[in-house]
Structures are given as C-alpha cells and as structure tokens.
Amino acid sequence: MKLQKQILINAILFPFIILLTMLSSQVKADEKQWVVFRDNIPQEVERINIVLEYAQSGSLFYNASQNNIKTEKIEGGRKKDEYKQQFNLGTTVDGNQYVVMVRDATDMSISSTGSDTLCMAKVLRARKNKKYEVVKEGLLSLHRELMIPLEVSPEQISVPFKKPVAGVLRLNIHRNNGPVYEGRCRTTLDGTLSGSTSVKKAFLNASITCKSSLKPKERLLNLSLKPFDDQMVSASCSGKISGELMLGSAKLVVEKMTSNSSELVLALLGGNLEPVKKQDHALVIAGKPFPTFARVELVKRQLLTLDDLKKKANADGYVVLIFGDFKRAMPGHHGGRLPMQNLSLGETMISDILKKDSKKPIVICFVCQQLSLSDLYEKWIGCEPEFYVLSDFSNPLNIQFVGIGMDQHRYHRPDRGETLRGKLRLKNEKVITVLIDGDGNVVYLNMDAGNALADSLVQINNLMKKGKTRKNTEDKKEKKVQLQ
Numbered sequence: 001m002k003l004q005k006q007i008l009i010n011a012i013l014f015p016f017i018i019l020l021t022m023l024s025s026q027v028k029a030d031e032k033q034w035v036v037f038r039d040n041i042p043q044e045v046e047r048i049n050i051v052l053e054y055a056q057s058g059s060l061f062y063n064a065s066q067n068n069i070k071t072e073k074i075e076g077g078r079k080k081d082e083y084k085q086q087f088n089l090g091t092t093v094d095g096n097q098y099v100v101m102v103r104d105a106t107d108m109s110i111s112s113t114g115s116d117t118l119c120m121a122k123v124l125r126a127r128k129n130k131k132y133e134v135v136k137e138g139l140l141s142l143h144r145e146l147m148i149p150l151e152v153s154p155e156q157i158s159v160p161f162k163k164p165v166a167g168v169l170r171l172n173i174h175r176n177n178g179p180v181y182e183g184r185c186r187t188t189l190d191g192t193l194s195g196s197t198s199v200k201k202a203f204l205n206a207s208i209t210c211k212s213s214l215k216p217k218e219r220l221l222n223l224s225l226k227p228f229d230d231q232m233v234s235a236s237c238s239g240k241i242s243g244e245l246m247l248g249s250a251k252l253v254v255e256k257m258t259s260n261s262s263e264l265v266l267a268l269l270g271g272n273l274e275p276v277k278k279q280d281h282a283l284v285i286a287g288k289p290f291p292t293f294a295r296v297e298l299v300k301r302q303l304l305t306l307d308d309l310k311k312k313a314n315a316d317g318y319v320v321l322i323f324g325d326f327k328r329a330m331p332g333h334h335g336g337r338l339p340m341q342n343l344s345l346g347e348t349m350i351s352d353i354l355k356k357d358s359k360k361p362i363v364i365c366f367v368c369q370q371l372s373l374s375d376l377y378e379k380w381i382g383c384e385p386e387f388y389v390l391s392d393f394s395n396p397l398n399i400q401f402v403g404i405g406m407d408q409h410r411y412h413r414p415d416r417g418e419t420l421r422g423k424l425r426l427k428n429e430k431v432i433t434v435l436i437d438g439d440g441n442v443v444y445l446n447m448d449a450g451n452a453l454a455d456s457l458v459q460i461n462n463l464m465k466k467g468k469t470r471k472n473t474e475d476k477k478e479k480k481v482q483l484q
Contacts, residue, residue: 033259035216037242041255041267048266050206052195054159056166062093062157062189062210071102071181083122085181092169093187093214094152097126098135100171102181105139117142119173119181146171152189157214160262165189193261200274202227206264208241216257217242221264223252225273232275247273283424286445290436293420296396298371298389299380306440309363309388315438317361318464320354323392323421324431324450325370341369341429344453351386353457358464367392367420370400394418435460437469444468 054061071085083101091097105118121140124132140146150167157165167189175181194207203226210219217240224236225247235248245252249271257264283291294305309319324343343350347366355362364387371389380389391399398417419428426432431450435443444463449456 032263034256035259036256037217037254038256038267041253041269046268047255048197048199048204048268050195050197050204050264050266052160052193052206052208052262052264054154054161054165054191054193054261056163056190057192058190059192060188060209061159061165061191061193062167062187062214064093064187064212066185069183069185071183074101083120085179087171087173087181087183087185089169089171089185092150093157093167093189094150095128095156097132098148098169099124099126099132100146100173100183102140102173119175121146121173123148140173142174143172146173150187150189154260157189157210158216158259158261159191159193160260161191165191195264199225200272201229201232202273202275204273206266208261208264216261221245221254223247225275227275229275232277235275244269246271248276284426284434284442284445286442288442289440290434290442291424293423295367295390295392295394295420298368298391298396298399299376299385300388304388304390306436309365310436310438310440313361313363313438316467317363317438318443319363319365319436320460321365321367321434321436322350322431323367323426323433325368326366326372326375341431341450343431344450345457347385347387350453350457353454354461354464356461358461360464360467362464364388365390368399369393369419370402373401376401390420392419392421394420433457433460435463439469441469 066089069087069089071087074082074084074086083103085102087100087102089098089100101122101124103120105120118139118141120138122137123135123146125135126132135148148169148171150169151164152167153164154161159165167187170186170188171183172185173181173183192207193209194205196203196205198204205224205226207222208219209222212218219241220238221241222236222238223245224234226234233248237245237247239245241254241257243253250268250273251270252266252268255265255267290306292306294303296302297304306319313319322343325341327343327346345353351364354364366387367390369392393399395417421428421432427447430448431453433444433446433449433453433456435445437443444460446456446459
C-alpha cells in the first residue's frame with residue numbers, strides 16, 4: 001500500500017519537476033554573458049545602457065591587412081606543369097585556412113608577349129582541419145586583386161546577427177624580377193554594429209569597429225552626442241573600448257559589454273552629457289574689452305601682444321586693427337575685381353586717412369593671411385613702416401607668400417591652421433576694422449568694411465579726433481538718462 005502511494009506521489013510530482021527544470025534552464029539561457037572591462041566602478045556612478053544591433057551595410061566593421069607576404073617553395077613540385085610556390089595565408093576571420101598556389105604563366109603554352117604580367121593561381125581552403133578543397137583556379141593578372149568571398153558566422157565575430165556576415169579576402173600579387181612572388185593581403189567584413197539612447201536633451205550614439213583584431217578589448221568605440229536642438233553643439237570621440245573617452249566635458253568608460261556585443265554599459269566618471277549652446281557670435285563686441293592676443297610682426301620679426309600695442313599708443317591713444325590682405329595689382333582680364341578679403345586701398349592711403357588732423361597717438365596694425373613678396377622685400381624690409389603687419393595665423397610660417405604675376409583668383413586660401421579671426425569668431429572672407437582705446441576697449445567695430453573701406457576709416461578718424469572712448473561714451477549715456 002505504501003509503495004503504491006509513493007508511486008502515485010511520484011507520478012503527480014514528476015511533471016512539475018520537469019517543468020521547473022525547463023524553466024530553470026530557460027532562465028539560465030536568458031542570462032546575459034558579460035565581458036567586464038572595469039570591475040571597480042562605485043555603485044553611485046551614473047551608468048548608461050546602449051542596445052547594439054548589427055546590420056549589413058557598405059561600412060567596414062572589420063579591416064585587417066598583411067603586407068610583404070612572400071611565396072614559399074612547395075615541396076615535391078617537380079613537374080613542369082605543377083605549382084612550385086604558394087602563399088600560406090593561415091587561418092582567416094571565417095575560421096578556415098587558406099593557401100594560394102602560384103606558378104608562372106610562361107610554363108603554359110601562351111602565344112602572348114604579355115605573359116610575364118600573368119600567373120596561374122589556385123586558391124585552396126581547409127575547413128576545420130579537413131583536407132584542402134579548391135575554391136577557384138585560373139589565370140590572374142599581376143597587380144590585380146584576387147578576391148575570395150567569405151562567409152563568417154555571427155558567433156565567430158561576436159555580433160548579434162542571425163545570418164552569416166559577408167566578407168572578402170583580397171590578395172594583390174606582384175613580382176620584382178625574381179623567382180619569388182610577393183603580395184599584400186586584406187580581409188574585410190561589411191557591416192555596422194551600432195545603437196543609440198537618449199540622454200539629457202540629446203541622442204547618444206555608439207558604434208563599434210575592429211581593426212586587425214576581433215578581441216573585445218581591442219575593438220574601437222565611436223561615440224557621438226547629437227542634441228535635439230540645432231542650436232546646441234554636437235560632440236564626438238573615438239578610441240579603444242577599454243580606454244577612457246572624452247565626449248565634450250564628459251569622461252566615459254565602458255564598464256562591460258555582452259559577449260555577443262548586443263549591449264554596452266557606459267559609466268560617467270566626470271563632467272556631464274548635457275549639450276552646450278553654440279557660440280556663433282563674435283567675441284569682439286563694441287563697448288567691451290578686446291580679447292588679449294599675441295601675434296608675430298612680419299616686417300620687424302618680433303612677437304607683439306595687445307598690451308604691447310596699447311603701451312605704444314599710450315593711455316590717451318588708440319590702436320586700429322584692420323583684418324585684410326594688402327591691395328595688389330590684378331591681371332587686366334579680371335576687370336580689376338578684388339577678392340573680398342583684400343583691401344581696396346593701399347596702406348599709405350589708409351594711414352593718411354586715419355591720421356588726418358588727429359593729434360592722438362595712433363598705432364595701425366594690419367592682420368594678414370597673405371603677403372606679396374615684392375611688398376615685403378622691396379618696400380618694407382630695411383625700412384621703418386608707420387604701421388605693423390601681424391600674422392593672422394598663430395604659426396607665422398602658414399602665411400601665404402604670393403609672387404609677381406600670380407593670380408589670386410586661382411590661388412585658393414586653404415585651411416592652413418589656427419587664425420586670430422577664428423579665435424575671435426570673425427568671418428574669414430571679410431575686411432574688418434576695429435578701433436581700440438588706450439584701456440583696451442572696443443570703441444568702433446565694422447564687421448564688413450570691404451565695400452566702403454574709406455567711409456569706415458573716416459568714421460574711425462572722426463572718433464579719434466573727438467577723443468571717443470568707451471568710458472566717456474557711457475558717461476554721456478548716463479547723464480542723458482538722468483536728465484530725462
């Protein structure tokens with residue numbers, strides 16, 4: 001009776017035990033396997049999870065190269081029609097071994113004078129220690145790529161994808177007057193591993209690529225912050241997934257990533273991911289101090305700062321800055337039309353207009369990106385010009401020196417480095433005039449004086465004759481308000 005009762009109990013419990021076992025197995029199967037990069041990050045540190053997906057695309061997920069590969073002699077290759085040399089490419093990203101056997105095309109009966117630019121090639125592949133099988137064989141033009149399609153399982157490269165990943169093994173073969181063939185090998189996998197999440201008024205995008213190695217810690221991580229508001233500044237950075245990344249002011253590290261690269265956990269160690277507003281306006285503002293700077297004077301070959309120029313002008317004097325390149329004679333077939341950044345008046349006339357009937361000390365500075373060699377050597381060097389010629393570039397060697405007969409319309413102004421215009425956020429293709437008083441404050445500013453340079457210079461001259469400064473201008477405004 002007891003035996004029958006026990007059998008009955010077992011019969012009732014057995015299905016539940018099976019169900020519990022299956023559920024337990026399912027839970028274990030659903031548990032994520034993590035590759036941990038940093039295990040000492042405090043719990044209170046903010047973390048950001050990004051789900052990643054893999055998609056076939058024209059982008060390169062994996063890119064590895066081998067250079068200066070040379071053929072090895074094949075043992076036993078004695079007959080004339082047998083292959084005698086081979087490239088041993090080893091195991092590639094798909095887990096298979098590849099060998100490319102080559103022999104001279106002249107070993108064959110080819111009626112062609114160009115047979116020395118050809119070779120016979122046979123591609124062999126061994127799958128998981130099995131015997132080699134022929135993938136392709138035939139004539140190959142030297143210096144032309146031999147392309148071998150690859151199919152790689154997602155598990156082999158640790159990406160979340162349900163289909164084999166397409167790739168290509170490329171071999172470029174050549175020979176330099178010797179029996180040995182040489183080659184370059186490149187393996188690529190097409191695809192994009194990426195994901196995004198929203199953080200503090202912006203999208204945080206992440207993408208992962210591999211170069212030479214598929215090991216998790218050797219992968220490259222690219223991060224970008226795209227604000228919802230177009231008036232905010234975007235930011236981006238890239239580096240090893242195991243290193244530290246600076247995205248704007250945010251210091252980020254990868255704490256861990258799933259073994260199949262389906263999820264990434266970032267830790268914010270410092271700063272923040274909140275976008276900052278774009279600073280499109282210029283830093284030079286009428287009524288405000290002119291930002292300090294230091295630039296090389298090209299004629300006298302000395303470093304001058306704003307403080308140096310103010311001292312030369314004295315407390316009751318002025319500094320005039322003219323951003324633009326000196327006037328030059330242009331070829332007649334252009335009708336005399338000048339580039340927008342070039343001055344429409346010569347330096348002597350500019351100096352005369354600024355100093356006319358003015359008793360105040362005036363320091364005139366031209367801030368240039370381009371100079372005429374004839375001006376520099378024939379007019380200024382060895383003389384004492386009544387003005388200064390400052391390099392717009394932080395590195396004065398980036399100045400463009402233009403010779404006689406060179407056409408400026410065909411002589412482009414490439415980005416040659418940091419400029420004072422750029423630091424002050426002034427437009428590049430404009431002539432700009434600035435009047436600064438002895439205290440270093442901006443009294444007058446014209447952001448586009450090119451079309452009416454003479455008028456702008458006359459205004460500056462009138463302001464200097466009247467002794468205009470920021471301080472006395474503000475005093476008059478204050479008195480006017482009090483009278484009202």
